[in-house]
Amino acid sequence: MAEGDGASRVALVTGAARGIGRGIAERLAADGLDVAVNDVEDNEGELTEVAESIRKAGRRAAAVPADVSDPEAVEGMVRRVADELGQLNVMVANAGVAEVKALLDLSPDDWNRMMAINLRGVFLCYQEAARQMIRQGTGGKIIGAASIVAYRPFPMLGHYSVAKWGVRGLTQAAAMEWAEHNITVNAYCPGIVGTDMWDLIDEGLAEHEGLQKGEAIEKYSDLIALGRVEEPRDVAAFVSYLASKDSDYMTGQSVMIDGGIQFS
Numbered sequence: 001m002a003e004g005d006g007a008s009r010v011a012l013v014t015g016a017a018r019g020i021g022r023g024i025a026e027r028l029a030a031d032g033l034d035v036a037v038n039d040v041e042d043n044e045g046e047l048t049e050v051a052e053s054i055r056k057a058g059r060r061a062a063a064v065p066a067d068v069s070d071p072e073a074v075e076g077m078v079r080r081v082a083d084e085l086g087q088l089n090v091m092v093a094n095a096g097v098a099e100v101k102a103l104l105d106l107s108p109d110d111w112n113r114m115m116a117i118n119l120r121g122v123f124l125c126y127q128e129a130a131r132q133m134i135r136q137g138t139g140g141k142i143i144g145a146a147s148i149v150a151y152r153p154f155p156m157l158g159h160y161s162v163a164k165w166g167v168r169g170l171t172q173a174a175a176m177e178w179a180e181h182n183i184t185v186n187a188y189c190p191g192i193v194g195t196d197m198w199d200l201i202d203e204g205l206a207e208h209e210g211l212q213k214g215e216a217i218e219k220y221s222d223l224i225a226l227g228r229v230e231e232p233r234d235v236a237a238f239v240s241y242l243a244s245k246d247s248d249y250m251t252g253q254s255v256m257i258d259g260g261i262q263f264s
């Protein structure tokens, strides 16, 4: 099935039970794509709700729980999307975790868990999506979650920053290798988005810096030129562009969408 032959384009968004992923899934549905949503099995209830909101918006939806760090689970997830929605045109490898810990306190297990989800998980999603798009012969759009810390790490988020830096490198390598298949690969780099992830970061930084709950996010928000904390819809609007034909001539880029914290 070729893109543009009348069939709806299909997107898969990982880590979509809440936060940025949910915002992206709902935005892509509003853009007219059918959307499959993924998250860990523990969040299946929330995932079903997101799928329901996509159906209410008039699009087809599928809920495909899987752990993105598990190669077999990722393969099964992409196969299910192709079976249930017909094809895969846009992969958004959004799932990720954060952990606030000093480099001196990190255990090898802390390091491995971070890399398994935030870097290997993105790699596995990129790879399975590319295999599916190549089988279809349609080309497609592969999009990953990096971060401003892919350009300048945050202290106390060292391993997280390294994983996001890795996503930037992976995005460049994949863009080079898959251009011949008409697949573009780009990443978005949010700044400080008011989600559950930042609640966790705020708590960890507050403990480290002797601040009250809410004070760390307030302190770091002073860095934002546009003067407000980012919302999932701000990220989703940019991902909407990356998923659209308007970005056809763009590949290998990791672009900051952060209200003006870092400048490229």
Ligand code: NAD
Binding pocket: 014, 015, 016, 017, 018, 019, 020, 021, 038, 039, 040, 043, 066, 067, 068, 069, 094, 095, 096, 097, 117, 121, 145, 146, 147, 148, 189, 190, 191, 192, 193, 194, 195, 196, 197, 198
């Ligand atoms: P969040 O914690 O609110 O949501 C992340 C979702 O990913 C959760 O629903 C979680 O269950 C899911 N997830 C975690 N591990 C998974 C796994 N192994 N398999 C499948 N799903 C898994 O976080 P968010 O703020 O919405 O962040 C989304 C993405 O954006 C992440 O990759 C994050 O690193 C990145 N990001 C966030 C910010 C921010 O300020 N919040 C900034 C830059 C980048």
